[in-house]
Amino acid sequence: MMIGIIWHRFKRNRLAVVGLTVILIIVSVAIAAPIVAPYDPFVIDVYNVISPPTSAHLLGTDDLGRDVLSRMIWGSRISLAVGFVAVGISITIGIIIGALAGFYGKAVDAVLMRFVDIMLCFPTLFLILAVIAIIGPSIWVIMVIIGTTSWMDVARLVRAEILTLKERDFVAAARAVGASDFRIIFRHILPNALSPVFVSATLGVAGAILLESGLSFLGLGVQPPDASWGNILTSGKDYITVGAWWLSFFPGMAILFTVLSYNLVGEGLRDATDPRLWRSGR
Amino acid sequence: MLFYIVRRLLLMVPLIFGITLISFSVIHLAPGGPVEVETEMSMKTSAQARENLKKLYGLDKPLHVQYIDWLTRFVKLDFGKSFVDDKKVINKIRERVPITIVISVLSLIITFCIAVPIGVLSATRQNSLFDKLTTVFVFVGFSAPHFWVALLCMYLFGMILGWLPISGIQSIDISGMGGLEMLADWAKHLILPVLIGSLAALAGLSRYSRSSMLEVIRQDYIRTARAKGLKESQVITRHAMKNALMSVITILGLAVPGFIGGSVIMETIFSIPGMGLLFFQSAMSRDYPTIMGILVIGAVLTLIGNFLADIAYALADPRIRVGKD
Numbered sequence: 305m306m307i308g309i310i311w312h313r314f315k316r317n318r319l320a321v322v323g324l325t326v327i328l329i330i331v332s333v334a335i336a337a338p339i340v341a342p343y344d345p346f347v348i349d350v351y352n353v354i355s356p357p358t359s360a361h362l363l364g365t366d367d368l369g370r371d372v373l374s375r376m377i378w379g380s381r382i383s384l385a386v387g388f389v390a391v392g393i394s395i396t397i398g399i400i401i402g403a404l405a406g407f408y409g410k411a412v413d414a415v416l417m418r419f420v421d422i423m424l425c426f427p428t429l430f431l432i433l434a435v436i437a438i439i440g441p442s443i444w445v446i447m448v449i450i451g452t453t454s455w456m457d458v459a460r461l462v463r464a465e466i467l468t469l470k471e472r473d474f475v476a477a478a479r480a481v482g483a484s485d486f487r488i489i490f491r492h493i494l495p496n497a498l499s500p501v502f503v504s505a506t507l508g509v510a511g512a513i514l515l516e517s518g519l520s521f522l523g524l525g526v527q528p529p530d531a532s533w534g535n536i537l538t539s540g541k542d543y544i545t546v547g548a549w550w551l552s553f554f555p556g557m558a559i560l561f562t563v564l565s566y567n568l569v570g571e572g573l574r575d576a577t578d579p580r581l582w583r584s585g586r
Numbered sequence: 587m588l589f590y591i592v593r594r595l596l597l598m599v600p601l602i603f604g605i606t607l608i609s610f611s612v613i614h615l616a617p618g619g620p621v622e623v624e625t626e627m628s629m630k631t632s633a634q635a636r637e638n639l640k641k642l643y644g645l646d647k648p649l650h651v652q653y654i655d656w657l658t659r660f661v662k663l664d665f666g667k668s669f670v671d672d673k674k675v676i677n678k679i680r681e682r683v684p685i686t687i688v689i690s691v692l693s694l695i696i697t698f699c700i701a702v703p704i705g706v707l708s709a710t711r712q713n714s715l716f717d718k719l720t721t722v723f724v725f726v727g728f729s730a731p732h733f734w735v736a737l738l739c740m741y742l743f744g745m746i747l748g749w750l751p752i753s754g755i756q757s758i759d760i761s762g763m764g765g766l767e768m769l770a771d772w773a774k775h776l777i778l779p780v781l782i783g784s785l786a787a788l789a790g791l792s793r794y795s796r797s798s799m800l801e802v803i804r805q806d807y808i809r810t811a812r813a814k815g816l817k818e819s820q821v822i823t824r825h826a827m828k829n830a831l832m833s834v835i836t837i838l839g840l841a842v843p844g845f846i847g848g849s850v851i852m853e854t855i856f857s858i859p860g861m862g863l864l865f866f867q868s869a870m871s872r873d874y875p876t877i878m879g880i881l882v883i884g885a886v887l888t889l890i891g892n893f894l895a896d897i898a899y900a901l902a903d904p905r906i907r908v909g910k911d
């Protein structure tokens with residue numbers, strides 16, 4: 305029933321619905337990459353480098369004659385995977401830390417929340433660059449490091465939810481029948497605290513995709529020949545000066561539209577799930 | 587108020603301690619530690635030379651001793667010498683920090699000056715065309731990769747139109763320029779980095795001022811103000827904005843790490859010799875002392891930014907400074 309109400313309210317936000325549609329299209333294209341990509345994304349054609357968009361190559365070819373559209377279609381898999389895995393990691397960490405802090409309170413809470421404050425002081429990109437400089441860039445390192453530097457918001461949200469939920473009668477009832485702390489947290493409290501986490505996750509995917517593209521720009525993102533939107537854009541940027549704008553324009557647009565869609569959906573979900581907004585009829 | 591400031595300062599001590607601990611651990615993630623990195627280039631380095639290097643950096647001691655050594659030097663702002671050019675790290679950072687701070691503060695001011703009017707106007711005209719257009723605009727600005735926007739702007743304004751220089755913070759030949767001319771030259775170089783740098787925080791801040799404005803104008807005292815016959819413009823500027831914008835100050839403080847972190851990309855793309863570019867170069871050459879120094883300084887700058895925002899908030903809102911003492 306809850307989901308029904310949320311969907312009903314979400315539907316009224318037209319921008320968010322457009323965003324959701326775009327996301328669904330992009331995800332299906334990523335899944336169907338082998339079928340929809342017109343060319344092999346790794347095949348080099350030295351007689352046809354930096355070709356402008358033509359009917360054969362809809363988005364042109366890059367400096368090695370590879371089809372940009374096909375690379376972008378395959379790249380969508382990697383860019384989305386970075387977003388999903390990084391967010392999966394950050395949410396797991398955030399939920400655990402937030403739940404422990406909120407449920408146990410006192411010293412546990414104080415220590416964990418100071419840890420959150422400390423992590424929030426570091427400019428994310430500095431921390432990420434330092435780690436990548438030391439360990440070296442690979443797609444797994446990037447997913448893990450983006451995940452481990454972006455869980456703080458989730459932790460705070462979960463903690464706040466749990467602080468109010470743990471005083472409720474159903475928690476006292478669960479405790480009375482002898483449920484363990486673990487069971488109370490994960491079976492009884494958490495499921496009621498998930499809607500802000502869901503919003504945060506949606507926005508997090510957007511942030512992670514954007515971060516990966518920034519890292520690619522610095523040469524520390526997903527490494528070629530694997531294609532991500534970020535590194536297709538980056539390898540094309542040197543050819544802007546010779547007028548080959550399409551090499552970096554289209555991947556940039558792909559990032560922009562995907563990230564924008566996730567942000568719009570996240571924002572729509574936030575409005576739809578916030579009970580304070582239900583009453584006022586906004 | 588003094589009590590509030592002192593208490594706030596004391597709260598920063600454990601945070602600074604934590605910052606140093608995390609920075610230290612990050613650097614020691616490296617397999618084999620910093621010496622392996624410095625010697626891996628030359629295979630001929632003898633075991634003896636390695637040991638000497640380790641001694642030189644104190645890496646032969648147990649980790650906790652190393653940390654305490656490093657911490658005592660850190661208190662004296664001694665971050666050691668750079669692996670790259672043997673200069674003192676603190677001097678390298680000191681040269682670069684002002685540029686990054688100036689650009690961040692300028693971006694912060696620009697963000698504030700654009701975001702607040704957008705937020706206020708779209709709240710007072712909720713669901714109007716203006717509200718919808720600005721919503722889309724700030725979301726697009728927030729969602730676009732900023733280095734990409736920078737590239738496109740460099741291409742458009744720097745190359746096609748030729749209006750703006752695309753790298754550095756001043757022209758190569760500034761000897762013949764007077765004071766005003768130099769200022770204009772500066773402004774020309776900084777306009778793109780500052781504007782693009784403020785895109786990221788624009789969305790958050792304008793959405794935030796919009797929603798807090800929406801909340802305020804529904805309150806009873808606003809109805810009272812209208813009822814007693816005040817002009818709408820006065821109701822908004824004198825009564826509503828004052829309360830709605832108070833909390834915006836805190837959000838402004840939270841935007842600081844974004845600006846400092848973003849400086850890596852902005853300074854790299856526009857070749858601005860600030861802390862971000864230095865950090866990027868140090869990361870690429872694995873210059874551990876410099877990486878560690880900037881990591882700590884960057885986090886402490888954020889801490890200071892948040893502190894200033896809190897003080898400003900307390901100054902603006904008497905409930906904070908009186909209520910909690």
